[in-house]
Amino acid sequence: MMNEEELISAYVDGQMSDAERTAFEARLAQDAALRRRVLVTRLLVREAGKLPTVALPRNFILPLDAGRALPQAERPQASFPRWIFRFGSVAATVVFAALVALEVLQPAAPAAQPEMAIPMSAAAVPEASQPTVVPAQPAPAARDALGAAEASPAQAEAMSPNGAASGSPTALPTGEPAFLPQDALQATQPEATDASPPSMASPLAPITLQRLLAAVALIAAAALGVLGWGRRG
Amino acid sequence: MDEDALIRAAQRGDVASFNQLVLAYQSQIYNVAYRIMGDEAAAADATQETFLSAFAHIKDYRGGSFKSWLLRTVTNACYDALRYHKRRPAESLEATADDDERSLADVLPAEDENPADAAERSDLRRFIARAALQLSPDQRVTFVLSDVQGMSYEEIAEAMNVSLGTVKSRLSRARARLRDALLAHEELLPDEFRQ
Numbered sequence: 001m002m003n004e005e006e007l008i009s010a011y012v013d014g015q016m017s018d019a020e021r022t023a024f025e026a027r028l029a030q031d032a033a034l035r036r037r038v039l040v041t042r043l044l045v046r047e048a049g050k051l052p053t054v055a056l057p058r059n060f061i062l063p064l065d066a067g068r069a070l071p072q073a074e075r076p077q078a079s080f081p082r083w084i085f086r087f088g089s090v091a092a093t094v095v096f097a098a099l100v101a102l103e104v105l106q107p108a109a110p111a112a113q114p115e116m117a118i119p120m121s122a123a124a125v126p127e128a129s130q131p132t133v134v135p136a137q138p139a140p141a142a143r144d145a146l147g148a149a150e151a152s153p154a155q156a157e158a159m160s161p162n163g164a165a166s167g168s169p170t171a172l173p174t175g176e177p178a179f180l181p182q183d184a185l186q187a188t189q190p191e192a193t194d195a196s197p198p199s200m201a202s203p204l205a206p207i208t209l210q211r212l213l214a215a216v217a218l219i220a221a222a223a224l225g226v227l228g229w230g231r232r233g
Numbered sequence: 234m235d236e237d238a239l240i241r242a243a244q245r246g247d248v249a250s251f252n253q254l255v256l257a258y259q260s261q262i263y264n265v266a267y268r269i270m271g272d273e274a275a276a277a278d279a280t281q282e283t284f285l286s287a288f289a290h291i292k293d294y295r296g297g298s299f300k301s302w303l304l305r306t307v308t309n310a311c312y313d314a315l316r317y318h319k320r321r322p323a324e325s326l327e328a329t330a331d332d333d334e335r336s337l338a339d340v341l342p343a344e345d346e347n348p349a350d351a352a353e354r355s356d357l358r359r360f361i362a363r364a365a366l367q368l369s370p371d372q373r374v375t376f377v378l379s380d381v382q383g384m385s386y387e388e389i390a391e392a393m394n395v396s397l398g399t400v401k402s403r404l405s406r407a408r409a410r411l412r413d414a415l416l417a418h419e420e421l422l423p424d425e426f427r428q
Binding site: 008010041043052059062066 | 248249251252255256259260262263264267268273276277280281284285288357358361362365376380381383386401402404405406408409411412415416422423426428
């Protein structure tokens with residue numbers, strides 16, 4: 001329900017329905033004060049629309065380097081918001097940390113892989129696609145060899161195939177299945193099926209897929225971190 | 234180049250394209266700012282702020298009336314300026330006093346004219362412009378966009394980001410105050426309006 005001022009305004013602007021206008025004009029015919037208010041309101045609207053246009057004091061075009069001159073917070077946003085880079089950096093860091101943790105917790109020592117393979121016969125090694133559960137008999141030897149990261153070839157050869165002579169505290173009870181990491185198994189297989197002598201062990205740790213991924217994650221974390229936190233604009 | 238193409242280029246950071254839009258709208262934007270602020274320097278500041286802000290946020294423009302988008306920006310710039318001056322009374326513009334209870338009839342005529350001379354010079358429009366500066370910011374902006382700029386209720390609602398009912402309500406109250414101010418200075422009215 002419009003109040004009287006809203007009715008006057010709507011009437012002056014021609015914003016009334018036919019019924020509203022008829023009713024309002026009936027009131028106008030009987031109310032001189034209301035009629036005068038309507039007339040002066042109409043005069044006001046008409047004269048306001050004739051106010052002169054003010055001349056511009058100057059041009060308001062922006063300097064061509066306006067994009068650089070704007071405060072950082074007001075610049076148009078880049079195609080990729082910073083949070084994407086920041087999120088990527090954090091995610092890459094988490095991946096890197098997870099890979100490093102996995103590497104540390106793994107019992108396998110890649111440097112010992114060539115040595116551990118020597119006593120193992122081809123028959124003792126399952127197919128490459130076989131599961132990681134291996135018979136208990138060869139497992140202690142493999143575990144001992146894997147655990148002896150710095151073991152010399154002679155020490156490795158001294159180990160008996162069934163691990164009885166190893167005296168290793170990691171030897172598992174006979175008859176129980178042993179779980180061997182998949183990559184350790186895979187690393188042993190070529191050597192186990194090949195009777196050739198082991199190659200000279202490198203003083204550097206071999207590059208495994210896990211370590212390669214960790215390195216990539218570290219580089220990605222650093223690069224995305226620079227883009228996310230250090231990038232201007 | 235048409236307006237849409239200029240806007241798209243500006244959204245890619247092309248300042249030259251944006252400046253063509255500035256040239257097309259700067260007069261209207263400045264006049265709206267001038268009628269709201271009542272001061273050339275303040276209007277120029279608000280206009281400059283409008284175009285800087287528009288360029289900075291043009292990626293947020295999602296179509297519709299570009300003029301309405303600019304008018305919303307300039308009204309926001311004027312609101313900010315009015316609030317700034319209101320917080321600093323010593324620096325405030327006399328014309329931007331935001332006091333709904335103040336009688337418009339008290340502020341006119343200007344010091345350099347008496348009512349009789351003003352009427353004789355048909356200074357009615359000047360009176361209206363000065364009286365409008367005593368309206369509240371909301372009423373003033375609505376009055377300027379509607380009765381000075383000739384925009385429709387719908388355009389004003391879009392530019393001010395308010396409902397149609399709010400536009401009608403603010404406009405009716407603004408007109409009522411200005412009309413009552415005119416009636417209080419009957420000598421400014423044409424003869425046929427005098428009692």
